[in-house]
Amino acid sequence: MASGGEVKLFGMWASPAVRRVEWALKLKGIEYEYIEEDISNKSKDLVKYNPINKQVPVLLHNGKPIIESLVIIEYIDEVWKHNPILPKDPYERAMARFWATYSEDKCRGAVREVFFAEGEKRVKAIKCLEETLRALDEELKGKKFFGGENIGFSDLVLGWMAFWLGVSEEVASFEVLDPKKFPWFTSWIDNFLKVPVIKENLPPRDKTVEFFHSYRRLHLAAPKC
């Protein structure tokens, strides 16, 4: 195990953003204390360490809080330099960061749209999500992972799609993960989920499906303004 001071992670079991930070910590072999947050009743510590948006994940390293999952992963990679997550070459680093941004700016919103949309809006949202996946499929052509043979920054950041997109399909009754349409993207999902650190650090699928069923029901029942 890599040492380097006291590391704590404030998380929530169903959160993809928390899970990607855990993957990074495990890839580096960093020992850490995990603190589960009750999102409906946030702890004083969470509010103290992340007063601005009061969200998980928060990484606490030697008492100092780091916020935002992508920022946390880059921090981890800069402090613990073994088993590098980002490539060394500046251009490859830029590509890795581009796909990470693509996850947050495009994929997250596209999945969310389909997850909550109904009727005609849903048809449109599915088309948009498929376009989003098309770009990933093309990027992954002929590759095992985004960076090549080993998982890296883009894989960790986009990794939520390997698990939570399938969960979303089940919860919201849609289907986009078609190996005929997206052969490279779906095979990346298989490759990603086979990596021991990932496979051993996923939430239980049934419990996750149940959680997102409630989440969706609550959202759809909420008054719209």
Place this chain on the structure above:
Amino acid sequence: MASGGEVKLFGMWASPAVRRVEWALKLKGIEYEYIEEDISNKSKDLVKYNPINKQVPVLLHNGKPIIESLVIIEYIDEVWKHNPILPKDPYERAMARFWATYSEDKCRGAVREVFFAEGEKRVKAIKCLEETLRALDEELKGKKFFGGENIGFSDLVLGWMAFWLGVSEEVASFEVLDPKKFPWFTSWIDNFLKVPVIKENLPPRDKTVEFFHSYRRLHLAAPKC
């Protein structure tokens, strides 16, 4: 002037995301060719170099395209190491990246909401924007720039607010930049706009106001779906 191969920037004069890349290039003293894009009639080169979202800015370095303004600035800082933009210390780097993320995830959306909202929605949007500015004001307490005495990554990324927020106030007739409410944030704006590289690389204000007037009118007149 720093050399390091051929550098081209595809931009659009009124775009804050393009301007922040230019500030970074100028801070480093990097020679580059600027190519103005007509957004309503995008060039073949833009579509070729940024097929995924076909947007500016695109930095072309020795023929290789880099996309997304934050990714471009980190790339510039890694390739041309003099006049560093990001701090050296991993924790300070994480803080700089956090505020950059805050610009893109919170500030941009909050300003956009006020810019287009009308009636009751606008009252709510202004409150939300003021909360967003409150966090910046607290962070800037007692400081000239985000990182201290010199401008750095957070300043460059949040720098659009120093110019375009005032423009937005004028175009959409609202007022949030009150030195009594936000003494540190408004004094940061003054400090930022005094930096020669910034002051000398801003679009003409009248033309920008005119541009965003048309942009807002077009958006508000567009059919809603």
